[in-house]
Amino acid sequence: MTRPRIQLPFHWPDPPINLVLVEPEIPQNTGNIARLCAATGTTLNLIEPLGFRLTDKAVKRAGLDYWDSVDIRRFPNLETFQDKVSAARTRAQRERPRECGAVTERSGNFFFSTSGSRSYTDAEYRPGDCLIFGSESRGLPLELLEAHPDDVYNIPMRLDRVRSLNLANTAAIVLYEALRQCSRRHGSI
Secondary structure (H helix, E strand, C coil): CCCCCCCCCCCCCCCCCEEEEECCCCHHHHHHHHHHHHHHCCEEEEECCCCCCCCCHHHHHHHCCCHHHCCEEEECCHHHHHHHHHHHHHHHHHHCCCHHHCCCCCCCEEEECCCCCEEHHHCCCCCCCEEEECECCCECCHHHHHHCHHHEEECCCCCCCCCCCCHHHHHHHHHHHHHHHHHHHHCCC
């Protein structure tokens, strides 16, 4: 007997959220995150160097048979990624004039680190935003966090018991909050 599956009504953001992994090291984490991206229509951006090859058995196994459903973009380094995002946002602003002359200072880049002093639920996410996570052992580069102090967020946890959360779990927690906010703004939930 086949178990019934129900797809809940939900407004998926357009453009999709970008999940960014900077130099990920553990193939199973990236595979699980790829599956998460397939399930949510999220773009997966991988910043090299990777601690594995995407053809590795552990990555494939964790992502199961969903790899063809993931929009994966690879970048040789963080600077190349940032340049591409900046150029895309500039193009989008030219194509879509701001309503009522509104000017915004928001970058659309959200960095996640245990050194962040603000909760991930305090961020105001929008379609097309970039959720940026560091490698499992090093996190994001300190100079990057220092350059964007107002855009660094954290997930509440008991630091007297653990150093950090698993990267795949962290990405899922943050991504679903971003999706919830985008959908709520659209009036779907």
